[in-house]
Amino acid sequence: MTETDPRLAGYQKWEGFDPFEEQSGPFYFKEEGDGSYRCAFISESKHMNGQGAMHGGALMTFADYAMFVIARPALEGISAVTVSFTSEFTAAAGVDEFVESTGEIVHETGGMVFVRGTIFSGERTLLNYSGVLKKLRSRT
Amino acid sequence: MTETDPRLAGYQKWEGFDPFEEQSGPFYFKEEGDGSYRCAFISESKHMNGQGAMHGGALMTFADYAMFVIARPALEGISAVTVSFTSEFTAAAGVDEFVESTGEIVHETGGMVFVRGTIFSGERTLLNYSGVLKKLRSRT
Numbered sequence: 001m002t003e004t005d006p007r008l009a010g011y012q013k014w015e016g017f018d019p020f021e022e023q024s025g026p027f028y029f030k031e032e033g034d035g036s037y038r039c040a041f042i043s044e045s046k047h048m049n050g051q052g053a054m055h056g057g058a059l060m061t062f063a064d065y066a067m068f069v070i071a072r073p074a075l076e077g078i079s080a081v082t083v084s085f086t087s088e089f090t091a092a093a094g095v096d097e098f099v100e101s102t103g104e105i106v107h108e109t110g111g112m113v114f115v116r117g118t119i120f121s122g123e124r125t126l127l128n129y130s131g132v133l134k135k136l137r138s139r140t
Numbered sequence: 141m142t143e144t145d146p147r148l149a150g151y152q153k154w155e156g157f158d159p160f161e162e163q164s165g166p167f168y169f170k171e172e173g174d175g176s177y178r179c180a181f182i183s184e185s186k187h188m189n190g191q192g193a194m195h196g197g198a199l200m201t202f203a204d205y206a207m208f209v210i211a212r213p214a215l216e217g218i219s220a221v222t223v224s225f226t227s228e229f230t231a232a233a234g235v236d237e238f239v240e241s242t243g244e245i246v247h248e249t250g251g252m253v254f255v256r257g258t259i260f261s262g263e264r265t266l267l268n269y270s271g272v273l274k275k276l277r278s279r280t
Contacts, residue, residue: 018189
């Protein structure tokens with residue numbers, strides 16, 4: 001697949017460079033028009049485990065990426081780190097699937113953003129996840 | 141670093157080939173002599189996020205690997221899949237750290253293995269995790 005894969009029409013990548021996400025994805029996101037976000041990537045053989053199914057680490061890395069995309073409305077100009085992450089693996093995935101994630105901000109405080117979402121391929125839910133991001137304040 | 145890095149003396153890799161683990165690691169394990177296992181990898185720039193700290197996905201991929209190593213005594217000849225995974229990120233890590241993981245089997249049933257562990261670099265705990273693996277029975 002290439003970045004011109006028609007399934008990725010309207011999607012974009014982060015402006016910055018994230019080495020582990022670039023190698024594990026690449027992952028993409030788009031704004032849905034209502035303020036929410038959707039993330040996607042196309043699975044390749046490099047995302048598989050020794051049994052030929054998508055590696056749990058690939059799904060969780062995509063989920064970690066998606067949490068930061070979903071939390072964007074709460075993180076304007078603020079960087080953040082993942083504090084906790086919880087997930088259930090509900091189905092397997094193979095190569096050349098269009099894997100997506102949507103979710104929501106469950107709650108936001110001055111210091112934290114609580115997020116939940118799912119990763120899915122078509123009608124099949126692959127991962128249910130939730131996590132907490134901690135906002136990092138500038139020390140200047 | 142190379143596989144001859146002295147910090148990896150006594151460690152080995154899986155016999156099979158796991159594309160996502162190979163690209164995300166490589167990860168290593170060794171038997172401790174008492175039936176328990178220890179896992180390790182050496183962090184590189186490819187494991188970092190856009191802020192120059194180790195990506196959460198890299199830590200969780202290593203944890204997923206480590207859960208299967210820790211569960212080995214319960215999985216002789218049985219393959220398994222991750223059903224759930226929970227973690228807390230307790231500290232950041234950088235490049236060229238010797239990152240290790242140890243843990244234990246909390247409970248085993250006919251169908252599942254409950255595992256918990258930590259990932260650490262020296263005295264610094266990076267990730268606290270637990271998860272459930274489901275044993276896959278042969279259909280023959």
